[in-house]
Amino acid sequence: MFHVGHEKVPMCSGHGPTRRSFLQAGSAGLAALSLPTWMSLESQGAVNLADQKIRNCITIFLVGSPGQVDTWDMKPEAPAQIRGKFTPIDTNVPGIQICEHFPQMARMMDKVALIRSLHHKTGASHENGQRWMMTGHEFNADSMKPHSGSVISKVFGNRGTLPASIVLPGKIGNTGAGPLHGQTAAHLGSAHEPFVLGADPAKSDFKVVDLAPPAGQTEFRLNARRQLLGQIDEVQRKAETEPEAGRDTAYARAFNLLTSPEAKQAFDLTQETPKQQDRYGRNTLGQSCLMARRLVERGCRYVTINHFDTVFNLSCWDMHADGGGLNNTYADYERLLCPQFDWAFTALIEDLEYRGLLKDTVVCVLSEMGRTPTINPRGGRDHHTTAWTNFLCGGSIKGGQAIGSTDKTGSVPQNNPIEPPQVLASIYHAMGIDLETTMMPGPGNRPIRLVEAEPIDQLFG
Amino acid sequence: MEQVFEGTPQAEIRLEGRKLVRGDVTNDWGSQLLWEIRRNGEVVATVPARANNSYEHTDTTPGQYEVVLQMFKYEGYAKDPAGNFTKSKMIEVSNKVGYTVG
Incomplete structure (x- = not known):
């Protein structure tokens, strides 16, 4: 005691x-x-x-937010203005249906746990939802909270030369209402900032900018530079009063990446067969998923894949059909988004399982919110925070179930309402973290819980 | 970052009796994949092709049928007032096969 x-x-x-x-x-x-x-x-x-058996996590973040009624919580009995254009199909789990445009996923529903009663009570901006789902907290600029990958980095540190937390392909940028997306290490410090790829791995000329030495920079010169940086670090270390400061630095981390063959290999998709690259889909999401598998296979603990870095002027999940910069419609879902997601997600799950990694890797598909149950006059759906569906699989997650449910229009939870912090608590728990005993430093370096919620019991059988 | 789709997807299709069979798609963009079925030159059906590698069209209306695989090529989200993509479109990604119904 x-x-x-x-x-x-x-x-x-x-x-x-x-x-x-x-x-x-x-x-x-x-x-x-x-x-x-x-x-x-x-x-x-x-x-x-x-x-504690530490597992990996791959999060696919669907920026823009898919409509729950059009995807994983369909309401075929509802009026046309609610049920929408798509048709539900059976899955390999009796009683669970999903959208017709996820045929591959329907065949592996036994591995997936849908959470159909997600909701939050803050404003319906993308950024609010990103903060909730990336960190498990709502916060403002004065009280930033760390990204879940940074929390994992802080709690468990690196394995090998790869950073503990990597964001693919890039951070979330402009989504309309400010810069706070919940993708920083906040008070945990620069050593725990997620490493951001910052390039599209689907492009044929893809290079990880930070991994490629500048033209003319030889290994010898790099090592000389490292010594210099080491001296700077030493000075900095002496100057810092915080005991944690200086133990790791962004410099050291960048240098490790810059010089490590292992790290370079992890990011090199040309080592995959063309057939494997095709199976994931030759697009940004697909190749990011393939890279995520390579990264966790080689020691990265937490990979976040942002499916889009903005909601403006491109095809994404933000289906307002506004005729302008937010003109996504059913056509985008049907032609591009759903097929692309279905192909990449199922490739990732199959591949992880084939390699024996799925039991040690939690795969999460998250979004900021849902979309209005009633289709707007332009044929789109707008922001809706009182009900949406996300899902988890892998690790210790019990698949083949739908947790919670919504009312007959998909507007509000009908039973077992779930809030974002519970999802984060579940992810940490699924990664093998005991939330009762594992703390992180909070304000004033006091140890605090990783998230103020308990895991969702049903996820774990 | 806006997605860029490089290369061109390609697949071989063949007939086994009236059943359409496709091979894997190389350089697969992962977007919507459809069987486009024409009768006497008119499109009579577009059928999802991703879930299964084969499909049998059950329509027995007499005529000359021609089938090709199509995939969605994304070149921007822009749409006309009717909601149709203005640049992005379905493109053919396979050889064509044909048969006659009597």
């Missing part, structure tokens, strides 16, 4: 202070437990990460 304030806290055999005991201890006690103290406890065995 150890004490926080006057509260006795159990802490042996991998059972560290629990969330409940922290709450019981009160804020005065919490303030007294600094991160160094926590790390010291960890070194004494109070927080036993070694006992």
Whole structure:
């Protein structure tokens, strides 16, 4: 036992202070437990990460947000203005139907757990949803919260030379309402910023910018530069007062990537057969999924794939049909988005399973929100935060189920309403993290929970 | 970043009796794949082709039938007032096969 304030806290055999005991201890006690103290406890065995089987995570983020009624929560009995244009098809799980434009996914529904009752209570902007689903928190510029990949980086660190968290192909940019998308390390620091590919892996001239030495830069010169950077780091390290600062730096990380054959290989899709590249789809999403598999296979713990970096002036899930810069319609879903997703997602799951990686890799398909159940006068659907569907599979996720349900129009949860932090808690849990014992530094370096929610029990059977 | 689709998808199709059979698509963009079926030069059906490698068209209306695989080529989201893509379109990605119904 150890004490926080006057509260006795159990802490042996991998059972560290629990969330409940922290709450019981009160804020005065919490303030007294600094991160160094926590790390010291960890070194004494109070927080036993070694006992936890750490898994990987690949998140596919559908920027723009698919309409739940048009995809994974169809309402064929509803009036035409609600049920929309598409038809549901059976899956390999009796009782679960999905959109006709996901025929490959329908054959592997036994691996997938749909969450049909997702909702949040904040405004219906893309950015609100991104913050919820990328971090498990709502926040503003004064209280930034770290991306889930940065949390994983902080808690578990790197395996090998690859960064713990990688974003493919690029970060989310302009989605209409500000710069806070929840894709930074926030207070966890630059060492835990996700590495961003920043290039389209589907292009024939694809190169990872940060991995290719500048023209004329030889390995020798790089090493000389490294020594210089090392000296700078040493100066910086002495100047920093925070104990964590200087242990890892963006410089060191970039250098490792720049010089590591292993890292270069991980990003090199030419090592895949043409047939394999075709199976994922020769498009940005498909080749990002293929790269994600290569990355987790080689030690990256957390890959985020953004299916689009904006919602403006391109084909994406944001189906407003506004006749202008947001003119996505059923035609985009039918011709491009659904087929492309179906092909890439199922290739990823098949490939992970074939290589024995699916049991150790949680695959999440997330979005900011859903879309209005009633089709707007232009033939599109607008933003809707009170019900949508996302899904998880792999790792310890129990597939072949639909958790929660919505009313007959897909407007609101009918039972088992689920909020975004529960999804993040479930992802962490599925990755093998004990949320009761694994903490991260919060404001003032106090240890705090990764997310203030419990995992969704049904996901785990 | 807007998606760029490079190269050209290609597949071989053949007839086994009245059943249409396709091989894998090389340089597959992953977008919508359809059987386009014409009778006497007029399009009479477009049928999803991604889920299965074969399809048998059951229409027995007499005529000369011709079949080709098509895939959606994305070249921008722009649409006309009727909602049709102005640049993006379905393109042929296979050889053509034909048969006659009596």
